[in-house]
Amino acid sequence: MTDKVAIIGVGMSKFGELWDKSLMDITMEAGMLSIFDSQVRGEDIDGIVVGNMSAGRFTGQEHLGALAADMGGLGPLPSYSVEAACASGGAAVRQAYMAILSGEHDMMMVLGCEKMSDVNQTEAMNTISVAGDWEWEGMFGATFPALYAFMARRHMQQFGTTDEHMSLVTVKNHANAAHNPWAQYQRPVPLKVVMGSGMLADPIRVLHSSPVTDGAAGLVMCSVETAKKYTDTPILIESSTQAGDTLALHDRKDITTMNSVVLSSKLALKEAKVELKDIDVFELHDSFTIGEIMLTEDIGICKKGEGGKILEEGITEIGGQYPVNTSGGLKARGHPVGATGVAQIVELTLQLRGDAEGRQIDGAEKGMAVNIGGTGATSIVHVLGR
């Protein structure tokens, strides 16, 4: 048993349309890089948790835990997958955290992965849409962008949020990703181009939406006592929380707020014994840019309805008071569904180590990641510290 869990190794595959690599290729890449980074030996790992949303539909394969252990040559150790739609990665991190905290495991590998380009775009869209309520939303024609569009339209009507606000998120995140060697898109995009892009589901434009991506990210986590054997700068998980909400968006009282985020972020700060202003860098789930706007409000960076205003004021830029998505976020880094939650932790770890070249928040000591499943039915929050 321990009372603090540390991250001692991180690794990522490049995120993008990776025709030459299979799901296992990218997962192994992320895993091995994280092991090398941690300087542990393979035999020291005593368990694997895989975060993945839908390998069955994307590639035909389930039972990824066994496959990963097998391909990694890590022997008969316990290994399984967890799924919480787009929060599968965060769920995997949380799973390993709880296992190490309890003493059942001492050193675990977390692998978040998704290979989405082996099916055509229409199939990929269909598969993503089951993150919402398939029976009562998807089947009736509500695509996943349409669900976020419902939220965007209410947010625009109630608070005056604009097309431009939603587009400023894209501009910021692409500018940040230009410094992220693993990001899917590494070139800045002008505001005019974003606002001129076609509509996916009015009012959400194509360039307000995260792309279809292949990618994997890995972590090596262990108790803080064990961590001291490998590094002087373990990054600690100060808290790990989760809260839920109704699966269908139409069953929520107010769709301009993700109540699961309000609850889980408040609890995360409390358990980490910090206030929001103590957090130096944020990774907030921007599957659609309106998501980032809503999350900045729901975790308390600004009041409800002012998520657009703070973008105008540059508050969430690198150099701003509350930098959000220095990695490029889901929009520019890419969104291989199961990998995202783990990639957020990778970015925060690099930031806290001082290794986020070109996009570093100077002296960053605390970071927060918010990973969302579906339209907010799951919210998993981690606070990291040095």
Next chain:
Amino acid sequence: MAEQGVAQVWRKIRAIYNIQGNHCTTCDTYYFPPRPTCPQCRRKGVLEVYKFKGLGKVYSFAIVRSAPETFKRQLPYVIAQIEMDEGARLTAQIVNVDPENVTIGMRVRSCFRKITTYGESGLIVYGYKFEPTMEVTGHE
């Protein structure tokens, strides 16, 4: 794979043809689709079958311009969250309207349409869509 979807759809035919949900008589809340328990009352809740009147207003909406195969012929189409008069909300397409004319708060009424099919030789799924209330729907 023509047999796919059969039982899953059949089980909810009353719900999707007639917007039949339930009503918790303990806390007087209406639910659609029908729920196994009342989330507010849980074991204290007494649920009865309830058929919604089919009238409501638009709570939010989107104009879908990129969609799966079975919906391609209808693009662009309006999908909306409808708040029914009884209080429950559901997600459905709005038809018989030009997308530019849809507004939040617009009054709508349910109608019976094809929702989707399981391929060329598979089951046709029928169910609810909504249209603006007007003289020809028997309103105003």
Next chain:
Amino acid sequence: MVGKVNPGIVGYGVYIPRYRIKTESIAVVWGEDGARLARGLGVFEKSVPGPDEDVATISVEAARNAVKHARIDPREIGAVYVGSESHPYAVKPTGTIVAEAIECTSDMTCADFEFACKAGTAAIQTSMGLVSSKMVKYALAIGSDTAQGRPGDALEYSAAAGGAAFIIGEENPVATITHTSSYTTDTPDFWRREGEAFPSHGARFTGEPAYFRHVGEGIKALFKKTDTTVDDYDYFVFHMPNGKFPLAMGRQVGVPPEKLEDSLVVRHIGNTYSGSAMMGLARILDIAKPGDKICMVAYGSGAGSDSFALTVEDEIVEHRGAVPTVDDYIARKTYVDYATYAKFRRKLKALS
């Protein structure tokens, strides 16, 4: 043929889809003179079903209107019959979908009918028999179609979509059916083989030996059996393959055009096949006065005619305004061009 109490229509409802295409919009694609064609056919525009509409959805909307109009408990409907030549399934009844959607399952009988454009009236006759023999209290007969016209063929200008539902019963009908008579032969004027997308027909053969002979003989037989003449009726409704045939038929029988005028919905919505004569009858019922007498003759290729003599009752006044009228549906329209029409009607091969 009928017992002491005549069966009648206790309630009715119709449905016509919103989309329309003008005769001229079709003609321009095939290089024809649209204005002349429209005048010649007596069809100026026709109704087009949306991509999510079919005979099941049209029948349900019409049936729901009928139930509301009749003010009956749908569970007392003991039979549902849907007549069409464009049922959504080749095997699986449309009737059960309708029955479930109006909540009259499961203590009831059901079947689908086919006899080209008179499938709906055949269903009415069967319903009359069930009701008169006291096998059921109410029976629902629907004539509904989303007929396909072969692109470039003359019938493309008139093949339209719509449906009419009539609930037959004995208690307080809005109109009594005092007599029905049919004239049936094996005449191949218009048909569609299994698996074919579009029907075939005998062109001019569909006129005199088919439509005119069967409607003419049918109405003659009705007049003889009821000892009536043209003068005993206030309104006539004939099946409307276009706007000319019913008027020509009227001239042959000696019906003054003003007695036919009000039923000619075909001019605005085209030929709704199994729904055609029944839609015409519905429009007459929308405007007729208690005591008026109506003569309706439906015609189905293959071939046969079903003739009906009806008397409008006082009861009809009570039910007016409950549901939209035929004119309400005719007035609700949005035009589409040929390309959109072809997309909706699945005439483009690539799209599934």
